[in-house]
Amino acid sequence: KAGVTQTPRYLIKTRGQQVTLSCSPISGHRSVSWYQQTPGQGLQFLFEYFSETQRNKGNFPGRFSGRQFSNSRSEMNVSTLELGDSALYLCASSLEGSASTGELFFGEGSRLTVL
C-alpha cells in the first residue's frame, strides 16, 4: 500500500513568486493536513481538509491556501513568497475525519527554499 506522496520534493523560488505543492494521501484516506517545519518554529499546523472542505486552519496569513479534490488529493499554495517561507512542508493523511481516532501518516515533505 503506497504511503503519502508529496511532490515536488525540493524546489527553489525567489521572493515574490508563488508555489504550489501537491499531496496524494494513502488510498482510502479522506483527511489531509498540512504542516510547516522550520528550525526556529518547529512543526506548525497550517490547515486540514476533509471531503473537499477546510475544517480547521492554523495561524498563518492568507498567503497560505489550500484545496482538496474529490479524489482526496490536496494542494497547498503560497503566494508572494517571503524568505521566511523557506521550510519543509509536510502533508499528513488519516483514514477518518474523526479527531478522536485519527492516526496521522506523514509524507516525506517538500523542501522549499526562497531566495
Next chain:
Amino acid sequence: KQEVTQIPAALSVPEGENLVLNCSFTDSAIYNLQWFRQDPGKGLTSLLLIQSSQREQTSGRLNASLDKSSGRSTLYIAASQPGDSATYLCAPSGGANNLFFGTGTRLTVIP
C-alpha cells in the same frame, strides 16, 4: 494555546540501554496523543497513538503512557539500538487533526 515541552532535548546512550523520553503539555483537553520519529531531512513516522481514554500503548520495544490529567506522556524504549537514533516528537491532538508538536528529543544510540 497548547504548549508542548519535551525533555531532554538531546540524549546519547550506549546500545542496549533502556530509556525514557518525557513529554508534557499544558492543555489536558486533548483527543489523543501521537509519538513520531523523524530522521534528518525526512518526514515523520508514526510510532504510537494513544487515545485520550487510554493509559498506555505498546508496539514492540516501545511503550507509551499517557496521564491526561497531569498533562504528561512518556515514551519508553527498551534495549535501544543504533537504528533508533532519530528525533522523537510527541504531539497531542486538539481536534480535526490539528497536532501540537514539541521541539523533540534528539536521540543518539552509540554502538
